[in-house]
Amino acid sequence: MKDNLKSFFTEHWNYMAVSTACKLGLFDALDKQNLGAKELAENLNLKEKQLSILLKALNNNGFLNEENDTYSLNETSILLTENHPNSLKYACLNWSGEHLNAWQNLEYSIQTGASSFTNSYGENYFDYLNNHPDKLHQYQKAMYEYARDDYKELPNKIDLNSVTNVIDIGGGYGAAISSIKIVYPNLTCYLFDLEKVIDNCNLKDITTIKGNFFEEIPKVAEVLILSRILHDWDNEKAAIILKNCFDALPKNGTIYIIENCSDKITIDLSMLSLNMMALCESYERTSVEYIQMVTSAGFTFESDVKLNELQTILKFKK
Numbered sequence: 001m002k003d004n005l006k007s008f009f010t011e012h013w014n015y016m017a018v019s020t021a022c023k024l025g026l027f028d029a030l031d032k033q034n035l036g037a038k039e040l041a042e043n044l045n046l047k048e049k050q051l052s053i054l055l056k057a058l059n060n061n062g063f064l065n066e067e068n069d070t071y072s073l074n075e076t077s078i079l080l081t082e083n084h085p086n087s088l089k090y091a092c093l094n095w096s097g098e099h100l101n102a103w104q105n106l107e108y109s110i111q112t113g114a115s116s117f118t119n120s121y122g123e124n125y126f127d128y129l130n131n132h133p134d135k136l137h138q139y140q141k142a143m144y145e146y147a148r149d150d151y152k153e154l155p156n157k158i159d160l161n162s163v164t165n166v167i168d169i170g171g172g173y174g175a176a177i178s179s180i181k182i183v184y185p186n187l188t189c190y191l192f193d194l195e196k197v198i199d200n201c202n203l204k205d206i207t208t209i210k211g212n213f214f215e216e217i218p219k220v221a222e223v224l225i226l227s228r229i230l231h232d233w234d235n236e237k238a239a240i241i242l243k244n245c246f247d248a249l250p251k252n253g254t255i256y257i258i259e260n261c262s263d264k265i266t267i268d269l270s271m272l273s274l275n276m277m278a279l280c281e282s283y284e285r286t287s288v289e290y291i292q293m294v295t296s297a298g299f300t301f302e303s304d305v306k307l308n309e310l311q312t313i314l315k316f317k318k
């Protein structure tokens with residue numbers, strides 16, 4: 001037990017070694033060819049001795065195969081290459097860097113209720129991303145890699161047969177709205193996000209709109225999707241977004257709130273909540289809390305349905 005405890009303290013070293021390999025482009029370098037430490041060090045401009053230690057660690061923790069001092073990808077590490085259709089490279093990178101720094105000062109969030117990220121970086125997480133285009137792109141790619149899988153079933157869980165247009169608010173690079181467009185090709189689909197996010201996204205058949213949901217949401221659709229947005233914000237900020245959603249919808253319009261509702265699943269969300277606290281000054285709420293928040297903005301609750309093992313879709317009418 002005591003020995004387990006000692007190794008538990010350094011469990012994050014495994015993730016950090018993998019994340020470092022991603023950052024150095026190591027898995028990408030092995031995508032098309034198997035290489036030894038010397039060739040890899042030359043290709044990536046790294047120190048051979050230090051790299052050989054990283055390679056050994058990655059072989060030991062199951063991320064690389066090794067034969068005669070030559071390294072190759074396996075079925076796990078191939079997913080950490082840039083061009084794999086199911087790549088998780090940016091999802092892997094997402095949890096190091098600033099995210100890890102925010103966790104390092106988690107005690108600040110527990111002591112004050114405020115974001116440890118904002119305390120360290122002097123601006124909130126989304127403002128920081130907006131001011132660092134490379135970080136913003138990396139974050140959006142990471143979100144897309146999760147969303148691509150999470151929203152596969154979305155069009156089968158909501159009925160959009162009787163509507164003509166739908167808008168995804170804060171939809172990032174458009175994974176959710178794209179999956180809807182495939183199943184409902186005649187629907188007019190809009191994606192709304194911050195200017196710099198929209199500038200980087202490349203979508204077919206979806207109309208993109210730049211803006212700020214704290215200022216105004218465009219009045220273009222009778223159905224509005226707000227997925228993994230409210231959990232980023234405290235109650236006061238969430239209320240502003242919901243008011244703007246209410247103003248954007250016609251009478252009888254629909255809003256789908258998609259969130260990790262802690263009371264609707266058996267998975268414990270405490271770790272995700274700690275992450276939200278450190279980053280964003282919020283935490284994963286229950287469906288009861290969301291319903292209270294959304295009905296306070298003037299909407300009427302209609303129904304809920306599970307989207308996947310984490311997320312629940314809550315449907316409301318104006």
Ligand SMILES: C[S@@+](CC[C@H](N)C(=O)[O-])C[C@H]1O[C@@H](n2cnc3c(N)ncnc32)[C@H](O)[C@@H]1O
Pocket residue numbers: 126143144147169170171172173192193194197211212213214227228229232
């Ligand atoms: C946690 S991500 C969710 C992305 C996507 N909806 C999903 O479920 O994967 C939050 C999104 O809100 C967007 N966002 C943050 N602040 C915003 C603002 N003030 N106005 C519009 N979009 C904003 C971010 O750019 C990001 O795409």
